[in-house]
Amino acid sequence: MKPNIHPDYQNVVFHDTAADAYFVIGSTLKSDRTIEYQGKTYPYVPIDVSSASHPQYTGKQRISKNEGRIAKFKNRFGQLGGK
Structure with missing residues (x-):
């Protein structure tokens, strides 16, 4: 390699401010x-989103989609079973 x-490649601390999580990454x-x-x-870099706070990685996105589907079904067909 040419000099x-x-x-410069070094370890840096990334701080996910949404989840208050720290990562040391090169x-x-x-x-x-x-x-x-x-x-x-270490050098410090704050970030807004990482795998610790992103809905796709935390599973919160799937829960919110399911809750929306259930509510939509109940609004459309009401409570089944006569009560």
Whole structure:
């Protein structure tokens, strides 16, 4: 590899602010902010969505779809069984 043309690759702490979760991942991102995490100092990058807060990965999306289907069925056909 040619020297001085590749970005610096380092461990960075990503903070999912929605779920208050921290991830240490190798990245080439630069950040002016740092954080002390597990006894070491890392560059710090806050993010809005990650696998800890995204509905598809947490399973909340499936629950909300099912609740909508059940409510739609009950509104259309009412309570079956005579009560």
